[in-house]
Amino acid sequence: MKPTANRNTLLDNLFKRQRAAAPQKTPFVSVVCPTWNRREFLPYLLYIYQYQDYPADKRELILLDDSPESNQDLVDMMIDPALHNVRYIHSPERLPLGKKRNMLNELATGEYIISFDDDDYYPPEKISYQVAEMQGP
Template identity: 30%
Template structure:
């Protein structure tokens, strides 16, 4: 490991993640960027998560066990408190990274010292490990974020500067959308870059249910209503769109598959994105892709 490379801490909260942890952690071991530590907070899991984590031998994994389930925002804050180094990344325990993710993102933040967050595209896959959609891809041009306006990126795909992140604690009262809340407070008046390439793989078509979609709309309404005083028209329009989507979903959902709604969140993957995904799956020895 080259100590001249900046240290990246990776935040991973997990609750009952025994079925997916091996994939998530293996994608870190396959990173071309070696100088990282992953703070995994076991949020009181009742399956085999604790035993799996205690058997990780790579010293770059830092394990924190909660005796009982305290909720994702508290687990996130514990990971933030334990983080070290110059940069902070995020990985959900049921997702995985492209091998070049950390290397490419840290290179951008090292080169552009006035940029404080870099995100990448994320591709969503199904239970058979086939890509369904892609979203969050940008044009690689730095933008300044104005509080209350829409961001075409997600915290899970991002790399941020740790010294700045420490100044923005997670809102532990938010049961949902605490990542969006954190990201928007972190970025106020700061520059960010959205990479055009997919470097994060999201298990959306495995983990998201119709009930979760409706809950997302509910918390989106609460979130945008809280931002009305900062940017009225963008958030008012977002609320109207959310109400329309929620109403349509509630009526149609009983008569169709949840994938119908998930596919509307992104675009169809390109041939090169599919080929890249299949290559990564082979590197990670994912069943059906070897």
């Protein structure tokens, strides 16, 4: 075995251990969700968001709703106003889905943006898992 190859292996192992021991930072994450005429799904979505295991002070939920009627009352009823991490935006104009997603991405303030759909179930570790995957090894 060449001394250079052995040295590289030792350095590689050292760097791997340092990366493994280095604490991962907890970035701020924006969860974005377009919705339309899904009032009956919003309580489930808000419940799923509130019970994510990712730190509440490191995430925000931004809902963009272009339903004919605003659902602000429902959001206000479901969310603790002291948290300040849920933004509900109602657009009286019907918008294409792509435009809504682009608008949501522009409104997002997080280092990472994660999309939720209003009619899907997500396990409590959804945000944590996605952030860990995006941060890589």
